[in-house]
Amino acid sequence: MIEKIILAAGCFxxxxxxxxxxxxxxxxxxxxxxxxxDNPTYEEVCTDTTGHAEAVLVEYDTAILSTAELIEFFFRIHDASQINRQGPDIGRQYRSAIFYFNEEQRMVAEKVKFETPNKIRYYKNLQIExxxxxxxxxxxxxxxxxxxYKKKGY
Incomplete structure (x- = not known):
């Protein structure tokens, strides 16, 4: 089944x-x-006044990738212990967030967030924000x- 979820983890x-x-x-x-x-521009989001996060809408096939696996990967690719920043990028638009489309995704996200400090050593003594x-x-x-990055290079 194809599902969608929105993940925010710093610069998109x-x-x-x-x-x-x-x-x-x-x-x-x-x-x-x-x-x-409504309909914010990048420049407006960068002012930190819109409340929006830079995020990624992910469409994924749950027959290949479970929601739990996707969210665990999400926690591996950014520092979820930081508040309103990722590395040198500072502001609420760079916060860590999971935006779910259904109750099952919410429950999975909560469970993975709770289990992450025991699964990913980096988070062992940190609070996930x-x-x-x-x-x-x-x-x-x-x-x-x-x-x-596909167009310009990483």
């Missing part, structure tokens, strides 16, 4: 690239999610952000 350029390499991922789209401003929220509205980012 590298997140989209990494997620697109995962077996079972069918498509990825850079999006803005979790905010209140990832928000787990229902999808409300999301907006596709501008074309130049889509598959940025």
């Amino acid at each position: 350029w590298s997140v989209q690239y990494k997620l697109s390499q995962l077996n079972g991922v069918i498509n990825t789209t850079a999006v803005y999610a979790g905010g209140t401003k 990832t928000e787990i929220l229902p999808v409300d509205k999301f907006y596709i980012a501008e074309d130049y952000h889509q598959n940025y």
